[in-house]
Amino acid sequence: xxxxxxxxxxxxxxxxxxxxxxxxxxxxxxxxxxxxxxxxxxxxxxxxxxxxxxxxxxxxxxxxxxxxxxxxxxxxxxxxxxxxxxxxxxxxxxxxxxxxxxxxxxxxxxxxxxxxxxxxxxxxxxxxxxxxxxxxxx
Amino acid sequence: xxxxxxxxxxxxxxxxxxxxxxxxxxxxxxxxxxxxxxxxxxxxxxxxxxxxxxxxxxxxxxxxxxxxxxxxxxxxxxxxxxxxxxxxxxxxxxxxxxxxxxxxxxxxxxxxxxxxxxxxxxxxxxxxxxxxxxxxxxxxxxxxxxxxxxxxxxxxxxxxxxxxxxxxxxxxxxxxxxxxxxxxxxxxxxxxxxxxxxxxxxxxxxxxxxxxxxxxxxxxxxxxxxxxxxxxxxxxxxxxxxxxxxxxxxxxxxxxxxxxxxxxxxxxxxxxxxxxxxxxxxxxxxxxxxxxxxxxxxxxxxxxxxxxxxxxxxxxxxxxxxxxxxxxxxxx
Numbered sequence: 213x214x215x216x217x218x219x220x221x222x223x224x225x226x227x228x229x230x231x232x233x234x235x236x237x238x239x240x241x242x243x244x245x246x247x248x249x250x251x252x253x254x255x256x257x258x259x260x261x262x263x264x265x266x267x268x269x270x271x272x273x274x275x276x277x278x279x280x281x282x283x284x285x286x287x288x289x290x291x292x293x294x295x296x297x298x299x300x301x302x303x304x305x306x307x308x309x310x311x312x313x314x315x316x317x318x319x320x321x322x323x324x325x326x327x328x329x330x331x332x333x334x335x336x337x338x339x340x341x342x343x344x345x346x347x348x349x350x
Numbered sequence: 351x352x353x354x355x356x357x358x359x360x361x362x363x364x365x366x367x368x369x370x371x372x373x374x375x376x377x378x379x380x381x382x383x384x385x386x387x388x389x390x391x392x393x394x395x396x397x398x399x400x401x402x403x404x405x406x407x408x409x410x411x412x413x414x415x416x417x418x419x420x421x422x423x424x425x426x427x428x429x430x431x432x433x434x435x436x437x438x439x440x441x442x443x444x445x446x447x448x449x450x451x452x453x454x455x456x457x458x459x460x461x462x463x464x465x466x467x468x469x470x471x472x473x474x475x476x477x478x479x480x481x482x483x484x485x486x487x488x489x490x491x492x493x494x495x496x497x498x499x500x501x502x503x504x505x506x507x508x509x510x511x512x513x514x515x516x517x518x519x520x521x522x523x524x525x526x527x528x529x530x531x532x533x534x535x536x537x538x539x540x541x542x543x544x545x546x547x548x549x550x551x552x553x554x555x556x557x558x559x560x561x562x563x564x565x566x567x568x569x570x571x572x573x574x575x576x577x578x579x580x581x582x583x584x585x586x587x588x589x590x591x592x593x594x595x596x597x598x599x600x601x602x603x604x605x606x607x608x609x610x611x612x613x614x615x616x617x618x619x620x621x622x623x624x625x626x627x628x629x630x631x632x633x634x635x636x637x638x639x640x641x642x643x644x645x646x647x648x649x650x651x652x653x654x655x656x657x658x659x660x661x662x663x664x665x666x667x668x669x670x671x672x673x674x675x676x677x678x679x680x681x682x
Contacts, residue, residue: 217666224626224670228677231619235601235682239616251601252616295512296602 245273246317253296254313257289258346271306272319275345288346292325293333301346305330309339321345351416354409355495361402362492366485368395373478392474396462399481403455406488409495410448411621416499417441418613424504430609431511433504440498447494451487453632457639458484460656464644467652476643511607515592522592522606525585535593542590545583546672552576553634553665557658573641580634587627596620599678623674630667633660 241250244258244266256274258266261284268274271290278285288301305324311333313319321342324330334340372395417430424432434441458480465473514520523534530537556572596611597603599620611620637660644653 214662217662220666221670221673224622224674225677227619227622228674229681231617231674232678232681234618235599235616253602253604294516294604295510296600296605 241267243267243269243273245269245277248314253291253293254319255291255298257298259286259289260284261286270314270317270319271321271323271345272314272317275321278346282348285346285348287348290323290346292329293322294324294326294329297325299325301344304344306342306344307334307339308342309334309337311337311339351409351412351495352499354405354412355492355499358402358405358409359489359492359496361398362406362485362488365395365398365402366482366489368398369478369481369485373475373482392471395478395481396466399484400459400462402488403459403484406491407452407455409491410452411625413444413448413495414613420502420504421613424508426507426509428510428512428610429607430613431514431607432508434609435508436504436506437498437502440494440501444491444494444498447487447491449628451484451491453635454484454487456632457636460636460640460660461643464640464649464652464656468646468649470648472646472648473644480643511609512605515607516604520606522589526589526593538586538590539594541586542594543672545579545586546668549576549579549583550665550668550672552579553661553668556661557665576634577638580631584631591624595675595679599682601682617678619674619678623671623678626667626671626674630664630671633664633667636660637664 236249239252242248243250245268248269250267250269254270256268256271258268258274258278258281260266263286266277268277274288278288289298290301290304291298292304303325305327307322307324307330308320309322311320311322313322320339322330322333322339324333330341372392414430417433420433421427421429424436427433427435434445458477461473461477461480465471465477515522526534526538530541552572552575556569556576591611592606592608596608596617597605599617600611600614601616602610611617612624637657640653640657640660646653
């Protein structure tokens with residue numbers, strides 16, 4: 213094997229590591245509640261009245277933060293688990309099931325944009341439909 | 351894109367006519383007084399071909415850049431898939447002809463390299479005939495590009511990629527499920543590594559005569575196995591990317607859209623992973639073309655040397671692609 217071959221492989225290795233680092237540290241923000249990386253599929257954004265946004269890694273973390281700061285919150289945006297679409301929490305369907313999304317905080321609440329997806333998930337993972345945990349009393 | 355398509359169409363048309371004229375007036379022995387004129391004309395044809403084909407080869411990735419640039423213009427489009435819903439039959443045609451044209455143009459350039467490196471150009475006639483086929487594909491590809499760019503109007507609303515890629519009855523799930531059963535995703539993943547590693551091993555084996563003798567397999571069997579596994583590897587890699595790799599790397603476990611994977615920037619090096627796989631696979635085919643068309647005693651040494659280089663390129667590309675995928679899967 214030539215020197216060029218090894219140099220090429222090292223370059224590829226560096227490119228792959230750079231790609232992973234970009235995904236881990238630049239694209240994915242960290243949870244405003246427990247500091248862990250926020251995976252896009254589980255992301256919850258809490259938009260504050262002063263227009264800034266807090267990002268969370270799971271419904272559990274967002275709910276904990278929400279309970280203590282309810283007066284500061286304008287609205288909450290959740291992510292559809294199927295398509296990754298971001299939607300307002302009042303439009304989403306929540307399911308509490310046996311499937312854990314985050315081992316650290318044992319989050320079992322799942323978010324869906326479409327009712328059918330929520331029902332399918334509930335049936336598959338022995339879950340029940342849940343209320344929107346981010347209801348703001350006017 | 352339109353400029354490049356029109357430019358390559360006019361150059362391709364001219365090249366096609368010039369190739370036919372050169373072929374009709376082709377003589378194996380040329381009188382000494384006509385030799386310079388004949389050589390210059392042949393040189394012009396091949397130079398024009400090299401320029402045109404190189405441009406057309408770059409157009410393949412460029413086409414996807416163009417589709418990506420239309421995403422914001424098309425109502426309802428979330429990724430390139432939405433754009434492909436406008437003039438779907440033309441886009442399908444372009445998506446099929448572009449890899450074919452990239453492959454045969456690459457093959458022709460390699461054959462030309464062999465011929466050019468030989469003092470008496472013994473493959474000139476074969477190369478001209480091959481160039482005719484290449485020109486046909488080039489013209490069809492260019493006309494397709496022009497038609498698409500002119501006719502494409504983002505007026506209609508299109509559906510999101512999830513309605514195609516994430517439904518349970520999607521073809522990328524049904525076909526492997528029919529072959530491997532219910533747990534097809536795990537099996538597909540294993541098959542992906544098995545076929546790729548086998549292919550890399552075979553390519554490394556044929557790199558040197560010493561390794562061939564160590565494996566004690568006839569060279570012919572190694573070559574045919576390379577072709578067979580190379581062909582099997584294409585659907586395996588495509589399905590594994592759609593079903594396993596893309597959702598895992600995008601961190602969207604239920605989203606199987608290959609266009610989102612390539613173009614949405616969630617995995618910035620995804621086009622490199624797929625590009626390396628494509629070049630690795632095409633390099634196996636290019637070796638086949640070289641073995642088929644460059645069978646000449648005079649060009650044998652140069653062909654052998656070039657075959658070794660293409661073989662190394664193929665092995666490198668497959669290895670690099672698998673390494674990149676594995677690093678992402680482990681670290682993400």
